[in-house]
Amino acid sequence: MIKRILTFLCTVLASVSLMTTLAAAQSKPLRIEITKGVIEPMPFAVPVFVAENAAAGKYARDLTKVLAADLTGSGIFREIPSAAHISKITNFNAPVQFSDWKAINAQALITGAVSVSGDKLIVKFRLFDVFAQTALGDGLQFVATTKSWRRMSHKVADAVYSRLTGETGYFDSRVVYIAEEGPKGKRKKRLALMDYDGANVRYLTDAKAIVLSPRFSPNAREVIFTSYETGSPRVFLLNVDTLKRRILGDQPSMAFAPRFSPDGRKVVMSLSERGNSDIYVVDVASGQKTRLTNSPAIETAPSFSPDGSKIVFESDRGGGQQIYVMSASGGAAKRISNGKGRYGTPVWSPRGDLIAFTKLNEGRFHIGVMRTDGSREKLLSASFLDEGPTWSPNGRVLMFFRETAGANGAPSIYSVDVTGRNLRKVNTPTFASDPAWSGLLK
Amino acid sequence: MTNILIKLSTMVVLAVGLTACGDRFPGGAGGNIGGIQPGSVNDPTSLAYFQQTIGDRVLFAVDQSTLSPEATDVLNGQANWLLQNTQYVVTIEGHADEQGTREYNLALGARRASAVQNYMVSRGIADNRVKTLSWGKERPIEICSTEDCWSKNRRAVTVVSASLGS
Structure with a gap:
């Protein structure tokens, strides 16, 4: 169906005729x-x-x-x-x-x-x-x-x-996320879909296998995500309407951290072999994969620039978890995060101007944004655990998840303006993590 | 002699059962050799002995995957046990504490599992007897949010199962 x-x-x-006089037409x-x-x-x-x-x-x-x-x-x-x-x-x-x-x-x-x-x-x-x-x-x-x-x-x-x-809106959009239930040591996780405001929640998988970090295709008809369905982490592609899913391409080893290219034809992800995670780009239609990084470091969380020419990702090649930018065809990468602490989960803004990230510093987690050259870092949130920003379709608002501390700690989704104002919890029927925002629906 | 025969036949049954479900099991078998309850923690061929006496896990420092001297002691014991009990294979399950981002921790768990795998192979365990699996921060064994718990969650656990070929 x-x-x-x-x-x-x-x-x-x-x-x-109904418009009254144009009395004030000259004012701004x-x-x-x-x-x-x-x-x-x-x-x-x-x-x-x-x-x-x-x-x-x-x-x-x-x-x-x-x-x-x-x-x-x-x-x-x-x-x-x-x-x-x-x-x-x-x-x-x-x-x-x-x-x-x-x-x-x-x-x-x-x-x-x-x-x-x-x-x-x-x-x-x-x-x-x-x-x-x-x-x-x-x-x-x-x-x-x-x-x-x-x-x-x-x-x-x-x-x-x-x-x-004077800007496009973001209200007619959806969010795919992970619905979480059960005790902290044995969380059950399901892939879930909701309107941007938390309405119309629909579950896309059952709780049999752990699922992680889903992301939309550009037209929001498909979701790419990581699942333990086969026993170890693999990247799956799921059609939101039919719920049919398949492993994307040949994944001989652990695969995770997938994200679509802006044209929807490719998926960039990490493959881990003998403990070493590197970034690959996979052609959605043919499954053919191309290796983009080749170092003994952890290289993961890749995200395309909106024009498709660059990839921002995280790597600990310099000793700690930091954010780098490279060409979409791989090659030399330039480190852009420069502050104190560790930086991860970079996501390129749909406007192209900013990169959102998670920062870990002195035992606290922050959501932040910086320019694409790493300048003008601005932290938008702080808590025991804030993680995984995702951009609104117009690049003005971010969602992320916040997990509370302790044995009863659990995650919820929040939104915040790119200015750091207007922090709000998004109400969901269960605990919720790993939000990913769609573009404006057609 | 009879006892040993019983034990062997039970092991085969057990191994078949395991192959079917592919899961961990409490280990041990029927019979009683020299006053030691087979399958108990005192039976050096038992999984209980592996898990409790040798120790089935090693712990790591924050954001690290290097093996401490304590860890290599435990792994030496595990390797010796595996050299003697060749009917078993292992999966090294790598974990991270909650103080890290999800995808990084998946990679970190893989790196920790791989560190153990490499050490086992260096101690003479055949490469095809040691698999790895990363859980990242998805399966904490302790759930408080202090270093007490985090130190126990930064772990690599050696999960033993019967080999298909044994």
Whole structure:
């Protein structure tokens, strides 16, 4: 059974007579800069979307709630609660009373309407700059099945985020991770999939074999991960829809730490022979492998640059665990981590500008980012054990896992802005580790 | 003589059983030789003796895979036992404590297991009798988060099983 990927119809609504005068058209458009880390979130109002028929009532309420949670959760927007609203929106096409929204200091206003037709859900929305009394961009309409109503919220949130920040969003995305259960010495681990906000959890493997460090293919239809299914660590490729899986290529020895190339045609991973781990690149279609490093050191955790030309990885060739960059075809590598302590799990940002990493120093673990030449190191978190950063599709947010100490210690997934602000726990039904974020869904 | 025969036949049964499940087993067999309970910790051919008297594991310093003098003492005992009990093969299982990243620790566990494997081979154990497996930090034996536990988790455990060919 192959599930068809959902197609969203997206239509620009006629932005007609309803827009009030262009009185403030000469002022700068409403825009929030997120580069420096937002200290004062932008206040917005999102009155419950108008239900245009009876069947749409529940969807309208739930959709609005998820939309508000997306925006608030980003840390750069703040919702003005509905109790403070003066105006009610009961007709999507009626003129907006800007003074009512200005009075409660809502800088942005999102209005929307929802209707249900059979198993189809139709969502329309508009975004307004309240103080300029003008629409920001055209109205948009999304059509999808009712089952995927949460994705409609995320799509609207991405559109709003994009118009207000000038950057692409990250809400319509998924995370593959390891669901953990049971006592610390005998953890059961399953591969799991969820929406970026922790909703719609689905398990992709049973708990018979230990599974580790999954990562998405660029189109998020496949997951590459390490499993003990055959008795020792091997790299498997799994189709998310069919759940069919196979060992990738010829792996005579222990294989681990896989990650896709940006074009999805190759996987870079570690193979360990007689205790020596080196980095190989494997062609997904043919299984043919090419060795990229050749040293007695531990060489692992490889990650491609978004243009596919370079690979960042960790090695202890200099004596301790540090981060290096080499050409995607191997050869000489340049060490880029220079601070105190050990550095591992490097991941190249989808924007290409930064490398996220785990740092171990004086008994503490940190998630951090640095430029691709190793300069401007910035630590974003600190705890007993923070590990394994993964980038949001737009390179503005990181997820990682935090494990608590002691006999009852257990991992949970957290997210944090690349600025170090807005640390949040992602709620999951079980303990959770090794998150890997998809790109924006299509 | 009868006792020995019984013991041998039991061993064969045991070995067959093992081949089927491929797992560790408590070891030993029926019968009683010279007052020593076969299979008990006092029977030098038993797995209990291997595990408890010789010791089935060696420990490592933080982020290291070099063998300490204590470790080589234990491994000398293991190697001698394997030279005398040729019906067995071993898997060296390498582990790391939780103070490291997951993938690095997988590689570190492999390196530790390999250090033991190389030493065993240097002591005359045939290469094909010693396999390795890394668990990284996935299977701590002690679960507290202090050096007390971590020092016991940084280990390589020699897991004995019956050889297919014996």
